[in-house]
Amino acid sequence: MNPFFARKYVIQGIFITAAIFIIIRLFYLQVINDEYLLSANNNVLRKIIIYPARGIILDRENRILVQNEPVYDLMVIPREVKPFDTLEFCNLLGITKERFDKQFKKAKNHSIYRASVLEKQLSAKVFAGFQEKLYLFPGFYVQNRSVRYYPDSIAAQFLGYIGEVNERMIEKSNGFYAKGDYIGISGIERSYEDLLRGQRGVQNLMVDAFSRPKGHFADGKYDTLAVSGEGLQSSLDRDLQKLGEELMAHKIGSIVAIEPASGEILAFVSSPTYNPNLMVGRQRGNNYMKLLNNPYKPMFIRPIQAEYPPGSIFKIVNALVAQQFGSITPSTTYTCGGGYRYGNRVMGCTHVHGPTDLTQSIQYSCNTYYGHIFNRMIDHSGMRSIDGYKRWQAAVAKFGIGSKLNIDLPNERKGLLPSADYYTKRWGSDKWGSSFNISLSIGQGELGITPLQMANTMAIVANRGFYYKPHLIKAIGSKKVIRREFTKKIEVGIAQQYFGSVIEGMSRVVNQPGGTAYYSKIPGIEMCGKTGTVQNPHGADHSVFVAFAPRENPKIAIAVVVENAGFGATWSAPIASLMVEKYLRDSISRPAVYKERITQASLLPAIKQKLNPKTPVKKDSAKTANKTVSRP
């Protein structure tokens, strides 16, 4: 036996100890610490997002309102860039050397191995010139993207715009959106965002140590295809919209036209408008700031955000509600002596109308008549005045006044229809009557109605007692799905028989010589309408006209508001009549000069005047008289 035999164990011990060290270390790396798996995936996996095409938007005749147009982002991988002629490069792109240096530095700071955007959204023209010389600039390449394009440059506020998501949106979306994604910011683009955006596709590519693609991870098991956004068919009539925007040029105001039988919005003009193509592309930021600072506030969506005391057009609502309450019948007659006397005060009328029945009261817009019927509804209802008011308020609210109609656009305002409590608080007692808010009878005072609500009221009259929720999108996707809520008939609680004499009065307004809007009569079409003039404490009064046509089986209900334009008959009624004729006949029978008078008129207020599109409701207008004219 070798004397050092026992040393075998020492050597074995050292070998075993070393192996145990290795095993412990392996256990730590492979079982305990899971960082390495992440690092391995970071090494090898590249998630490539495939952006879907955003849904396009058509008008009601399937004409394109918004489509996608290809643009080209110039990308750079700094590591692969070799020296090149910077001057030529900048000239081709139309950028300055400073700009290039700044952008290139930014790209390098991001990563020298990965692609960064050097210049966003090159136009097709710049791209074409650049592409021929692309081989001179290794490390640069061009990536296709698409941007929104509006072939007719119309309906800006209706369609809205898209923009890159900000940090807050990303956070709110629970990680759905990522930096660089686009999202609808306003209009339909925003309210139908989840349909329009489509579904992003993902490719899980594997790359080698030199970032060369090596195929799909797990044979593409986790890859998804991009799904294009749903196309939307809007209810808008492109030609009608175009005409509306033309007519409203150089004016502030709105046109809303609704198809009464469906609630579909045919025209949605907010003036001043802007070219929606300005909100796309590289100049977007500058354009946006310009629009935002424009004193006439083109970004303000007047049809749903501007609230006006409706003025005389509100008499239609009162006439209907009073009949439904049984307070009057069509033959109820009051004698107009030039004003309505309450207590020791008078609400003046524009004329001395003499004995006036219901139809005539609409035809001549007699304030006295409405003073009387409001007094009957509130003070002679067989209950306390305050309860009479509550009943009246509830009946008016059913027209969609004082609350949102919930149109499919964001940021709709609800307007104002004061509650009984409001007056109780204001007068310090619940013992008030019609004389405390008599101006409501003629649509003045504490009322605020949006142009959309005005047009919807016309749709109700046209339908003789019901409406469909006004909406902008009539069909979604290739299957033409319509939202259920838009097909639900909403009754307003006025029996059909009460509409006859009101509509007769509205017809006479337009069609009988001496009617306030006789100048706007359309030959061969019986349009029923009502003019209104909205008092504006900040400047000239606003011109309002509401109408529907034809009288039987109406096809269009319309509201036109032109701010600071004076009498309703002067501007709003002719605009409405042109719109109605265009829609019903697809042509305009009246001489061109009729239209030109309007399109060439500029009714913009002086800029230095502080513009406030939302006309504040006048505190107590009981003494003020309605100025609706009865001149043609």
Add this chain to the structure above:
Amino acid sequence: MTNIRPRNIFFNVDRVSLYLFLALCIIGWINIYAAVYDPENANAFNLGTNYGKQFIFIISACMLGTLILLLDVKLFSTLSPLFYGISLLLLVAVLVVGRNVGGNQAWIPIGSFRLQPSEFAKFSTCLLLAQYISTTNFKTKSWFSVGLAGLIIVLPVALIMLQPDTGSALTFLSLIFVLYREGLSGYFLVIGAVAIVLFLLTLLLSKVLLIALLVLVAGILLYQLRRKKQWISPIILGTICSIFYIFSVDFTYKNILQPHQRTRIDVLLGKVEDLRGQGYNVNQSKIAIGSGRIFGKGFLQGTQTKYDFVPEQSTDFIFCTVGEEWGFVGSLVVVGLYLFLLMRIIFIAERQRSSFSRIYGYGVASILFVHFFINIGMTIGLVPVIGIPLPFVSYGGSSLWGFTLLLFILLRLDANRMGII
């Protein structure tokens, strides 16, 4: 002397070692295949690829092993000075006619193959060492004997250092285990361990702090052992030597080591994080192995090795493929096979009647052990990156043949263990 005529050449050959050898070769080939696998061009025996070549190497290694088993057993002891001499000549030749690959002049081109003489120096050094120690005039108490044995080891080390292939040279130092087994004082091992610890501490701590600590420890020891006079001078001497050693380590580290070697050590010690430069290999290697988790990604499913994130993936870093595709379980199997082989070799060595065979057996164990520990250790960040192959597994003809010679000579000696050499 009666020669037992073998019924076949594998008569009396240790089957367990044989199977372990084959298992490691096959594991190596499978993992080389996976490491360079290209789905568009998959042909297992394409000679243009590493795995195709390795297949040839394995076949020829088996033939080489068989040849050795056929040789007369006396050849190895008697011709050991000749083998050693040829190895030294080749090591000199490589410095003259060798081809420089990656900064190391380690290969002699022969036709389309390249011969790496340092791989063959391993077995011949073991043989001569065994031959020298087994002769009766070797005395471990004699400084002359130990010095001569040391010279046998240091000669090839010096020549290899000139290439310079520090990694290969270091592996020869493992032969200290052989000397230890044959009676060298255990203090050498202790001194070696202390040297390693002091080396690391020198690089990690400031010199002043380390020397202060050392003096403090020495002071405490002196106080505790104040009654035992015989301890006083060794402690004082040891402390002084240690202080000199610390300064020389510091000097070596700062002035003699190549910058890349310095960085490799710094990376290992966590002093610098150089993930793009010297730290890249180890980091990627750890990522590959760590991402294999418990059961691995499966054969050919490894991404880190297949897509070239790990460099030298079929040679020095072949263990990454094992770790990535076969996980902790597969790594455990490979480590287990090596440990089994090492234990088997020690078992074989101890059953030899001749001290030549035993000493040679320990030489084989030591060489295999140091390759196994340093190679796997470097892939998992236990030791600095030292470019030496994993025996039988790494791609490469010279190293496979070198290790085959090393192992099969032992098997030949063992097959004849009952005879007298």
